[in-house]
Structures are given as structure tokens and as C-alpha cells.
Amino acid sequence: MVRQAHHERPGKKLLNDLKEIALADSVIELENITRVYQMGDIQVQALSGVSTLIKRGEMVAIMGPSGSGKSTLMNILGCLDTPTSGSYLFEGKEIGKFNDDQLAEVRNRKIGFIFQSFNLLRRTTAAANVELPLVYGNGRGRRERALKALERVGLAHRANHKPSELSGGEQQRVAIARALVNNPSLILADEPTGNLDSRSSNEIMDIFCQLNKKDGITLVLVTHERDVALFTQRIIFVKDGKVVNEEILKTGSEIR
Template sequence: MNSSRTPTSASPPATTLIRAAAVAEDLTKVYGHGVTRVVALNGVNVTFLRGEFTAIMGPSGSGKSTLMHCMAGLDTISGGSARIGDIELTGLNDMQLTRLRRDRIGFVFQAFNLLPTLTAAENITLPLTIAGRRPDQAWLEGVIAAVGLADRLKHRPAQLSGGQQQRVAVARALAGQPEIIFADEPTGNLDSRSGAEVLGFLRDSVRELGQTVAMVTHDPIAASYSDRVIFLADGRVVDELRVPTAETVLQRMKRLDTGDRAG
């Protein structure tokens, strides 16, 4: 098991950028002014490579959800750079950000965010319908098969279990073949068995479908499904762990909680 410290200043090399689904460079996010000023992100540098599953972890208030929201264009950036593929977010207006999120980013949240009046199939294709795009049928069928929903497509959310609803949400995120999927505590409302199923689907989407996933989580077991874990503290990336297990993640988190951020 290898771990390495994430660079804090140097830009990623050009070959890495070509493989990058998303990149943050010296990313800063500040809330408030004067005595209420809070630096949520303080010069964050991180690259999310295509076809890789990254977990984002850290103590409460470390900036992990803020990082995801800034990278996904859900929150404004105070300084530095954030890119999805070759698109720089800081220069986009609201309409361009909306189009970017719709066309190039997939989202999976703790709340399933399904429309109750639509069937599972209609919820899965809703972003494409709104965008006026026709789904790639072969891809869509592969996604539905991967998440095991073929016999539930005509059911509405109220007729589905929590795990099934989250699988619909995962399929919706995958349906448009996005540049990257951002998942914010996707198993937070699920029991352990349903959570394991959803994490397995996210894992398989990377391994078998070539997707890129960045997931915020506080759970070492959830993080163990990823290819690497990046750790934030006080708005900075302070550590990275590759080929994680629940045990190694838990050990690293304990070190962060006690203020020991070495190696």
C-alpha cells in the first residue's frame, strides 16, 4: 500500500492534464468578510484522472464538500482555477455553468432527488430530456443492466426501496456519459447492504464503463471502494492514500484528528 503527499504548488504536467477529467489549481474559497471571514479552501491543488475513483475525506469543516461544490460549478470560486476537462469554470456565466453541469457532470447526492411523478426510466433520462438530447441506447441499456434496474423501470420512486432509488440516481448520473461524477455522501441515507450495492455500482462504472468518480464521504468502508483517497484539513490537501482499505483509511483519519499529518 503506497501513500504520497499531494503537491501543494506545482501545476500537473501536460501529460497528466490530457488524462484529467477535472483539475483544481491553487483553488481558494472564502466566505464572509472581516470578523466573519472563513477560508474554506486554501490553495487546493488536486487532479481527478479519467477512469479513476477518488474519495475525498477529512474532519468536519475541512472543506471536502466545498471542494466538490466548487469543482462542480455549484459554488463560486474566490481564487485560483477549476477546470472540467478543458473548460475553465471561473470565466463562465450562470447559463454556461448550467449547461456545463447538465452536459458534462453527473451528480449523486445523499438525498436521491428523484421526481415522484416520473418512473425510474423517466428519472434516469430526465437530464437528457431537458437538454434535448437522445440517449445512446446501447450505453443506456448497459447502465441499466449494471445497476440491476431492468425490472424496475416502470416503477415510481415510492414503489422502490431506498437502495433502488439511489441506484436510479446513479444510473441518471451515468446516462449522459459525463466527464466526471460527483457523489456527496451517496450512501448516507442507506443501510449497510444497500450502501454496499451502490458503492459497488460506482466502482463498476469506473472499472467497466471508464467513468470518473469523485466522492465525498466520512466512511472508511465507503472510501475503500476507491482507487485513492485524498485527505483535507483546514481547507488544504494534506495527504493521499492509494489502494485504500477501511483499516488504512481509518488510521489516516485518526492521525488527522490528532493533528499528526506527517507522511
């Protein structure tokens, strides 16, 4: 919608300037995204026309019942999947045209993932787990960067412990450090507190809020729990592959 407005205006320089401002402002720009899965002979419409915009520095929750398409939406947002139709601009770049390697690079440099089940490598230490994204990027000073990321989640003293020696909350904090280590533009968390008790959940959410407020990191999280969603500034409700409602929790002035 923003782009359409641009097109109507004359003057190429002005148009470009405005575009840049708009792009710099938004990390995610979805326009009429659909995703159809081919399951044998049956076509399953997981997303049917999702349009939304997530601004830099925003903290957004996506909520919806099972089968609503929120996981598909997360996969597309995380560049793990590409839409069947529609346009997904990530930092102004059309993701739909990217090939597998380009998508991998975007994930590596720009996106941090946090999963419900932590997904840490069992046999390696916390520090080595945090280092993992750096292995696939340009890796210089990997160990230091990993330790710094662990420090940000308050786990520097556990750097040489293996996941089995850490509590659930600590494991998720290691996963957050792993998501942080490449200084991504976006952190995506899929049910980050789903496997944790309420104390650890609050700890994790505090860290998220801190990262968002202090460091201005854009955060998108999928959750079932309204308690968790209330930590964010906006809730997007998804149902039957569509955005059905949006709830603004905090005003723009409170964001920064």
C-alpha cells in the first residue's frame, strides 16, 4: 500500500528517497502472501492473502489456533520457505526471487531463530552452539563473539557447559545468544516459552524485552499464551490463513 502511494508521485529522486525511508523503517513488508502445499493430489491452502508490515524495532506477537497458518507464516518470515504468490520484502529485498543459497545467506546474516525445543547440539558446549551461525558466515573472532553473545543473556559463566548440564531456561538463553551472535535485523521466536515453567518463561521474556528496548532489535514471536503475547507491542491474530485482527498494546512513543 505504501509502495502504491510512491508510484503515484512524480519525480524519480523523490520517489527513491521516499522508498528508502520507507524501507529503512520496515523490516518486513508482506503483501497478499499465499502459500499452497501440494499433498499428493490435494492442494492445501496454508496462507490465503496475508498483508502486514513490521517496523524496525517493533516487538510483535503472532497468535492463532493450530492450523491457522501461523507456522507457515513464520517459516516464510524466516526465509525458510517462499510464498506461492504475493510479495515479501525483507529490508526492501524481494525474498520470493531468492534461490536456496541466497535464502541461506539471508538467514545467516539477518535472522536469528529461537525454537520451542531449543534445538541445541547435544555434544557441543554452549559457546560452540552459539558459534554455529558464524561457522557458515565470515568467521573471524568467533569465540569472542560467541562469548559476548552469551554475556548478553547472562550465561558467560556457563560457556563451557554442554546443554545436558543446563536447565531449560538456560538452554533457551543459549539459543537466544545463538540468535544474537550475528547481530541480526530480526529475531524470530517460535513458541519460545512453550517448554518452560513460568519463572523461566518470564526470564526469557525479560531478555526479549531488554533486547528490544535497549538494542532496538526487531522481534517476532509466535505463541499460544496471551501472557507471553502481552509483553509485546502488537498482536497479530491469524486464522484460516488470514490476518483476522490486530491489537495494539503500546503506543508508538513507548516503543523506543
